[in-house]
Amino acid sequence: MIFMLLQISSLNVTLSGLKILQDVSLHINEGELVVVVGANGAGKSTLLRTITGLNPAESGSIQYMGKEIANQSPTTLPATGLCMVPEGRQLFPEMTAKENLLIGAYHYRKDSKRVANNLKKVYEMFPVLEKNADRIASTFSGGEQQMISIGRGLMSEPKILMIDELSLGLAPMVTEALFKTIKELNRSGISIMLIEQNARQALKIADRAYVMESGRIVMEGSGEELLNDDHVRVAYLGL
Amino acid sequence: MGIDTFINIILNGILIGGVYGLVASAFTFQAGALQIVNFSYGSSTMLAMYLTFFLIKEWNIPIVFAVVILFALFFTIGWIMRRTILNNTNHGTQILTTMAVELVIINLVIIFFTGFPRDMAIFEKRINITDTISVGLTQLICFFLAAAVLVSFHLFLNKTWAGMSIRAVVQKKEIANIMGINSERIMDLAFSISYLIIAIAGIMLMTMFQVEPHFGNYMMTISFLVCVTAGIGNMGGSFLSGIIIGILSALITTLLGAQFHDPVLFGLFVLILLVRPNGLFNSSKRIARQI
Amino acid sequence: MRSDNLLRRERLLHPLTAVSLALVILAAFVPIFGDRLMMNIAIMAMIYIILGHSWNLLTGLAGMFSITHALFFGLGVYGMSISVAKFHLPIIAGLLVGLLINIVMSAIVGMIGSKLSGLYFVMAQVGLSQTIYTLSIQLFPLTGGVTGLSMPREYLMDKSTLYWIALILAILTTLAFAFIRKSRMGTMFVALKENPDLSLSLGSNVGKWRIMATVMSASMASLAGSFYALFMMSNNPEVFSMVISLKIIIVVIVGGIGSVWGPIVGSSLVVMDELIRGIMPTTMAPFSVIIYALVLIIMAIRHPEGLISIGRSIGLKLEGKSMKKVSISK
Amino acid sequence: MLKKTIGTILSTFLLASTLAGCASSSSSAKDESSSSSSKGSEPFKISMITPLTGNNTFGGNEFKNGAELAIEHLGGEINGRKIEMEFADGPDQNATLSEFERLYNKGSRVFVSGYGSGADRTFATMVDEMQVLYLSLAWDKDLIQGKSDYFYRVGANVVDFSSGAMDQAVSVGEKYLGKDAKDLKVAVVYTSNFEHIVEPFKERAKKLGVKLALVEAYPNDTKDFVPIITKLKNTDYDILVPFQGVTDGTPFQKKMHELKYTPPLTIGAGIYYDTPVFSNLGNDITDGILSQSYVTPFINEEAAKGSKKFREDYKKKYGHDPLTHALQAYGIVNVLAKALESVDPAKWDDTKELAAAVKKLDIDYGELPWYWGVSFDKNNSNTKADKFILGQWNNGSLETVFPDNLKTKDPIIPWEKK
Secondary structure, three states, X not given: OOOEEEEEEEEEEEEOXXXXXXXXXXEEEOOOEEEEEEOOOOOHHHHHHHHOOOOOOOEEEEEEOOEEOOOOOXXXXXXXXXXXXXXXXXXXXXXXXXXXXXXXXXXXXXXXHHHHHHHHHHHXXXXXXXXXXXXXXXXXXXXXXXXXXXXXXXXXXXXXXXXXXXXXXXXXXXXXXXXXXXXXXXXXXXXXXXXXXOHHXXXXXXXXXXXXEOOEEEEEEEHHHHHOOHHHHHHOOOO | OOHHHHHHHHHHHHHHHHHHHHHHHHHHHHHHHOOOOOOOHHHHHHHHHHHXXXXXXXXXXXXXXXXXXXXXXXXXXXXXXXXXXXXXXXXHHHHHHHHHHHHXXXXXXXXXXXXXXXXXXXXXXXXXXXXXXXXXXXXXXXXXXXXXXXXXXXXXXXXXXXXXXXXXXXXXXXXXXXXXXXXHHHHHHHHHHHHHHHHHHHHHHHHHOOEOOOHHHHHHHHHHHXXXXXXXXOHHHHHHHHHHHHXXXXXXXXXXXXXXXXXXXXXXXXXXHHHOOOOOOOOOOOOHHHO | OOOHHHHHHXXXXXXXXXXXXXXXXXXXXXXXXXXXXXXXXXXXXXXXHHHHHHHHHHHXXXXXXXXXXXXXXXXXXXXXXXXXXXXXXXXXXXXXXXXXHHHHHHHHHHHHHHHOOHHHHHHXXXXXXXXXXXXXXXXXXXXXXXXXXXXXXXXXOOHHHHHXXXXXXXXXXXXXXXXXXXXXXXXXXXHHHHOHHHHHHOXXXXXXXXXXXXXXXXXXXXXXXXXXXXXXXXXXHHHHOHHHHHHHHHHHHHHOOOOOHHHHHHOHXXXXXXXXXXXXXXXXXXXXXXXXXXXXXXXXXXXXXOHHHHHHHHHHHHHOOOOOOOOOOO | OHHHHHHHHHHHHHHHHHHHHHHHHHHHHHHXXXXXXXXXXXXXXXXXXXOOXXXXXXXXXXXXXXXXXXXXXXXXEEOOEEEEEEEEEOOOHHHHHHHHHHHHHOOOOEEEEOOOOOOHHHHXXXXXXXXXXXXXXXXXXXXXXXXXXXXXXXXXXXXXXXXXXXXXXXXXXXHHHOOOOOOXXXXXXXXXXXXXXXXXXXXXXXXXXXXXXXXXXXXXXXXXXXXXXXXXXXXXXXXEEEEOOHHHHHHHHXXXXXXXXXXXXXXXXOOOOOOHHHHOOOHHHHOOOEEEEOOOOOOOOOOOOOHHHHHHHHHHHHXXXXXXXXXXXXXXXXXXXXXXXXXXXXXXXXXXXXXXXXXXXXXXXXXXXXXXXXXXXXXOEEOOOOOOEEEEEEOOEEEEEEOOOOOOOOOOOOOOOO
């Protein structure tokens, strides 16, 4: 049997009187790359923020490795291997690239060997960051910033990396390269939950995918199935 | 007036200005980096001075222990203040509550220590550079100590995990949270550390000046002045502009006369606020980087 | 959207009727227990009501956090006492001089306020008020220095006369505040407070409105100041002190920021203060200041909407409505 | 409609309760006062409103101590009737006025002024109407506006004091420096809080033709005195006259010492240089400095009866040497006691009679511990509070060197500093 890493069942979220998520159920198996597509405002980001505990869950359950984590303090999560790469990169703008990466290693900061090791790995993956390690984060280009953000996530040694809008505001070339990196990461054993508006590319690399519309999961299937689905083609691929 | 006199006055201004810079740096750290406006800042400095005096002079506690006690006390005060009255983000509320704290501190000092001015009675030795030019030894030590404290604080913020997490929390609280940093705890820590700086500044001021319950007012205005010239949040700049203020105030007194000191300085202050609200050294609102 | 909807929800009852009602009740007490101490306390309460409205107009409505409000009050005091004691002008001239100085000063403050906000504005005010305070001491031949000037004894008024003047002034400023709050101008002020950028894009001149708010607020404070000079028969640099500014703020915060009732309810604190001081042994005097400070801390943190809101929320709960949150400054 | 009603009721209740509260407290106080005036054997109350909080706490407490000690020395009674001091806190003008009204309401009809006496201008205009006897120590020259029956200035006034300081400087200059008033150069340094004290000094200098070589008024919160002292160093003058307070006097002299600068001759005028606090600076700094002040407890014992007793008992009771402030308070209570002695205790509650007795007072110099006599002019200013002493620090104690009848030692001029 495949090990179910993250399981969300009938999750409801209400923010300032508005129902954002309704009865959302989804799961991620170990080693999977799961994509959630949906239009702007469908509640995708809220889903991630609720998983990490930044937004309160109203009802339903979020189980991570068999443990209930709904409404837990976000600070406890990195140590368990759950990490989010937030929408719009959200780097610490006035810190250097290296410092940004290091913050990802905060929860095991006392193990300096482990920190250096992981830092080396990230630098190998994104050599451009090693070259500019002491530059202030806000001076990097969008793609490079996304690299820092992913790198920061990787520094926390995640079992699941949840990436919010990987391609937001990036040039197509850059996006493509990043998608490739994500796929590689997934192959190296990290489960990935990717939230995307850019459905075409995301679905291409997805093992499984969900489609979200106005706070509900309306469709589920393998990446290929959804790419060929008529509704998805009309609504998200513009065909 | 000879050139020697002039150099003397400027040197004096620089040395005192350095200490002003240290005093103001904790205020600018609180206001700029932590977004906590602390109007009880001046009286906290005054409290540190009184405690230094009483610990060392009246209760005859050995200096090392006295300093440790003072640090522990101020760390706790900072912690408690942050946990109770500064646990919000509204500047208006912060200003009001801290002004109330100032009243509490001043009156507690009057109750326990009386309003009597206190002086450590340390007589400063002068170091003669030439026959006519000299600097005060205490001032000189304080100046370099102030610089050392600021440099080590800078290193602390940049080179340690605690410092880095403070900066991370200050810049993006939520993201710091999901990276496993307990932002509330870190803010408490940062605020308490700023109170340690106040304690250090208090010790230094006590060696140089006499203290009375309203000494804090002066330190508060000086902090405002320094902080605005440097740009709120710019700690390196605050040291520099502390020196500028020191020189400027010496020059006003010497060239124009002491009665023009306050009006000119405060007029300049308002002018700087209007023309360069981000300070003389800040080109934009890049505040957190300089902390 | 007319943004006075925002205000309507807060409104307890028609301000004009409420105010006249309360003040008439207040006034009715005086003939019954009319001794000097009570009138004295009542006059102080009235002065703080006027100052409270003045602060409320600037901070509660227009959203400009006035931290050194005693500056306007003090200029009013000095305008009156200098013109009367030094230049032997009639009282009315003293009033006008005070107003004039205040208009100039408040135009400056308003101009600064339209350019700066938040902590910067607060610090600029502190700088300005320090300058004025220093000048009030240094310009000894004009101001009388630290000891001030004495008004000639023929201007001494009976306590009850003073009481009635204070009452009338308090009623007038209350009405003025209520009127401004309801008018288009008040709407504009609140709009600027709630969203300066939006108002800017709608084409209203933020600077102009902010200066206007400051000038009106300063005029009210000036009135209180001129009256205070007649009440005290002298001036003193103390009138610029932070303690007075703080008291003004406490009065409004305790009462309820932004509301007509706020300063009136809050002025009960001035009364309380006098009473507490009477009960406490003198050696304990510093404690009463500490208690004052603690009240401020608790009110600012727990009930920033003021005492009146506690009362109001009881009333509203019965109807099942929730309160609108009010913050001290943006 | 409901919330309207509740709101109205609540607010009215608040107002009513506070007013009722103060009314009840005042009415109960009224009972007290009426009962006290009906008997005559009740303790007689003298009230003093003095700053016990705020900026002037220190001086305020000195006043309180001095007055307390005066009552103690009087044995707590005069002519068989008990007397009591009643203190209230007056940190600022407004608080002082409301405390005044509160005490008045409780039946106090006799007041002596506290330290700083911020509201004395106000009282000067209103005590006549209220028929309250007020003995003031405030020294503003235009304090009393017109004729009064109830307001008395018992202490000195600032014009006498300040122009007196100029005269002292001139006479010292003539006697010891061999310089004429016309050749004398004086430097004056003061905090701008003392602008009103220095003004007559300057006028007097102008009149006598004394040249003011340097006039430096610094803000009252000045902490760094190096620039000012440097300026002094570069000025050519004969006598330095600092007008300083407790917060700036010590740092100023300390800094001068640190900079190894000794002025040719220093005559401190007034507020601070005569205090024992100043002597804590150490003999190296203080010795040789001349200081003009009000009369102090440190004068020739034979010239002022009781001054030594005051000095010693004060130190025993409060742990430090008395300042001139304490003596002022001690003195003014004694002046009042003299007036009380001359009136039948049963009639003390008739303030009018008491005020008349005060007006009639004629006490010669030296009868009271503060040396000053008492004799009021038509404006109720004490004409016998015009003697000021010049002291000199000598081996850590302030010796009175002028006038001759009060002096405890001869002045040493010029003083050679080690």
